Every structure is written in C-alpha cells, then in structure tokens.
Amino acid sequence: MNIIDELEWRDAINQQTDAEGLRKLTEEKAISLYCGVDPTGDSMHIGHLIPFIMLKRFQLAGHRPVILIGGATGTIGDPSGRQSERSLQTLEQVQANVDALTEQMKKLFVTEGDAQIRLVNNYDWTHKINIIEFLRDYGKNFSINQMLAKDVVSSRLETGISFTEFSYQILQSLDYLHLFQNEDVQLQIGGSDQWGNITSGLDLIRRKAGSESVAFGLTIPLMLKADGTKFGKTAGGAIWLDPNKTTPFEFYQFWANTDDRDVVKYLKYFTFLSKEQIEELAEKVQTEPHKREAQKMLAEEMTRFVHGEELLEQAKRITAALFSGDIRSLTADEIEQGFKEMPTFEATQESKNIVDWLVDLGIEPSKRQAREDVTKGAISMNGEKVTDVARDVTAEDAIGGRFIIIRKGKKNYSLVKLT
Known part of the structure; x- marks a missing residue:
C-alpha cells in the first residue's frame, strides 16, 4: 500500500x-x-x-x-x-x-x-x-x-x-x-x-x-472526541509523555477508558497495527463491546510505544491489582502511581486503634460510624477486610513502610501516607 x-x-x-x-x-x-x-x-x-x-x-x-x-x-x-x-x-x-x-x-x-x-x-x-x-x-x-x-x-x-x-x-x-x-x-x-x-x-x-x-x-485533521471536546484533555489536564508529569499507569488508563465511538479512530491514528488487525478489533467493538478488547489493545500499544515494555507491564499490574483488590501485590512506587488521584491523608507512624485512627484522619465522620463500618466489614486495609474494632494500626501495616490503602464500601479508596 x-x-x-x-x-x-x-x-x-x-x-x-x-x-x-x-x-x-x-x-x-x-x-x-x-x-x-x-x-x-x-x-x-x-x-x-x-x-x-x-x-x-x-x-x-x-x-x-x-x-x-x-x-x-x-x-x-x-x-x-x-x-x-x-x-x-x-x-x-x-x-x-x-x-x-x-x-x-x-x-x-x-x-x-x-x-x-x-x-x-x-x-x-x-x-x-x-x-x-x-x-x-x-x-x-x-x-x-x-x-x-x-x-x-x-x-x-x-x-x-x-x-x-x-x-x-x-x-x-x-x-x-x-x-x-x-x-x-x-x-x-x-x-x-x-x-x-x-x-x-x-x-x-x-x-x-x-x-x-x-x-x-x-x-x-483536528482531532476531536465523539462528544465534541478536544482530544487529549482530561479533568486533570493534558496527558503528558513525561512519566513524571503523567505516570505510565495514568497514561495506560487514559487509553483504556476510550469511548467505543473513538477507539477505532485512535487505533488508526496512533498505532502501527495492520489494517486487518484494526478491522478485526472494530468488529469486536460492535459485537462484544463489554470485553473492551480494542481499548486494551490501544492502551497496550500506546504505553509500550511511549514508555516501553517494563512500564507497560507495571501499568497492567496496577490495573489488575485495583480490579481484584489485591493491593498487597503492589510495591510502594506502584501504589503511588495507582492512587495518585485518590483522596490522600497523612498519619504518623505511632500505633493507634483503628476506630480512632479513621476518625482522626477524617476518613470516618464519627467513632460511631467508624465502629459500625468496621463491624459490618465495610472497611478494608490494603485489600483485606478489617472487622475487629479493637485492632491497632501500626507502621508494619504500611506497604513499603510508606502507604496504607483504605477502602470504604466498594469504590471509596483513600491513600494514607505515613510521615
């Protein structure tokens, strides 16, 4: 051709x-x-x-x-x-x-x-x-x-x-x-x-x-998204190629979250996949959109091109851990990437009761609510449920000695940095 x-x-x-x-x-x-x-x-x-x-x-x-x-x-x-x-x-x-x-x-x-x-x-x-x-x-x-x-x-x-x-x-x-x-x-x-x-x-x-x-x-051509907004802009600003400005995980997620209406266009513009490969993925967008195979391929191709194989694998590892809840499998650096945009709190390394700790940080509004959420199993620490209101949080709970991830309910994550 x-x-x-x-x-x-x-x-x-x-x-x-x-x-x-x-x-x-x-x-x-x-x-x-x-x-x-x-x-x-x-x-x-x-x-x-x-x-x-x-x-x-x-x-x-x-x-x-x-x-x-x-x-x-x-x-x-x-x-x-x-x-x-x-x-x-x-x-x-x-x-x-x-x-x-x-x-x-x-x-x-x-x-x-x-x-x-x-x-x-x-x-x-x-x-x-x-x-x-x-x-x-x-x-x-x-x-x-x-x-x-x-x-x-x-x-x-x-x-x-x-x-x-x-x-x-x-x-x-x-x-x-x-x-x-x-x-x-x-x-x-x-x-x-x-x-x-x-x-x-x-x-x-x-x-x-x-x-x-x-x-x-x-x-x-000027590239616009299907909703008419400018390509490459998000609520957090531009998607940079410098990993210090946009982490490889954020970069991967940008492409993985592409709208079905845009993904084939982006595959054509940005990847070096063949016409046959892109047409096959386009068919899957129509017949199996829930699998998001085109988006996954787009995210992999672009992250590999800009950041290399090693950082692509890291981005995929963070994605898989967040989906499964297996937070303990991540390193401290990977947590810093994956939870960069999450609500962030700071805590000292001294041991403290879980209920008091959650309230003092502001993750829970009151001790009554904190005790209720812990008792019901609504609080997870580093991917593991906490159900004992007498449990203490210590520096040993921190991944890499730096971070503790709290999940409240199904989707509300908080990143706690130990100082």
Missing part, C-alpha cells in the same frame, strides 16, 4: 497542496519530509504525537523523516490557536526545553544506528541571520495582504497581534526553505492549524529556489 493510500485509510489527511503530485513522487522514490515542534514546555503531550506518528509511518514506508525542534521559533511563539499574546520564555528556559524535547524525540523515534530519522534545531541557522538580511532576503518575499489573509493571523486581528507573533510564519517558512535546500526535504506535514504556515513556506521556496521547485504540504 502506498503511504498516501495508508494515510487516507487511516483518515489522517486533512489538506494537501498537490495530492496527485505527492502520490506520484512517493511512488517514484524515497523522499525526505519534516515536522516541527516548538519547545514551549519540557515535554510533549499526546496531542503533539499525531504528526510525528505520521512521520514514523513515512519512515516505515522507506522515506526519510526530519524532526525539527524550534529553538528559534520557540523564543517567539506560534499564534495559531490562540486569542492572546504568548508570554515569552527566557532563552535559558527555551534551551532547557529544547534539550528535554530532543531526548524525548530520540527515545520515541530514533533507534541506535538509525540514519533515517534526523533531528535538527532551527536556531542553528536562524541565529546567524541579522535583522537587515532578514528584512531584505526574506521579508521582501512576503505580502502583508497575503499574511493578513491567513487564518492564523486573521483570527487575531480583533484582539490584536504583535509584530513578533505576526512574523512567526516568515521564520517557519525560512525553516522549510533551509531544509529544502540543505536536507533535500520536499514535504512538510503538520496539524490543520499549520496550513497557512506550510503554504507560506512553499511560496518562499518557489520565490527563492525557482517556480519549478518540487515541494509539498500536508496537514492532519
């Missing part, structure tokens, strides 16, 4: 500058293509992954991807999708973010000895250009009227846009021109909000390198 045919089957193409020309070119030879990300933070979230997953698909089809980290453009800020000016970061913070994203990209997309994927930083060629060169050699090739007509700019005219953010598309266009001339890049891909920047880059290439220049642009 041609790479363009595969992307179309996966519903991963929004716009193309020349669909017929790009298909023909990718059938004739292996091409170089690029996608960029600005270092506005020290980690990508799952929304950032979408175009880079597409780069990986091109690589698997024999093409040569280039990943651009925007060390220069990141100091300015892309106005797309924003209705107000972005707060500028210090150059030191931008560089720290560049370093973090570079390592993240290497982990996800570059295997040892792999010469097919290249990482570049646009600061390397942009910082050499002085203001006079910028205005004479590049600014002269941009029409203000055309720039104002771009959606990314026109949407900001009422609220206002600075010259700094207005000039962003010139810098991104310069990136495409540089990579076209020096890295043989003939295709830029990006999200649907990047269409204006991509077409500006193509215009600059044809003005500077000649109208016969062969270069293309392709964008990916």
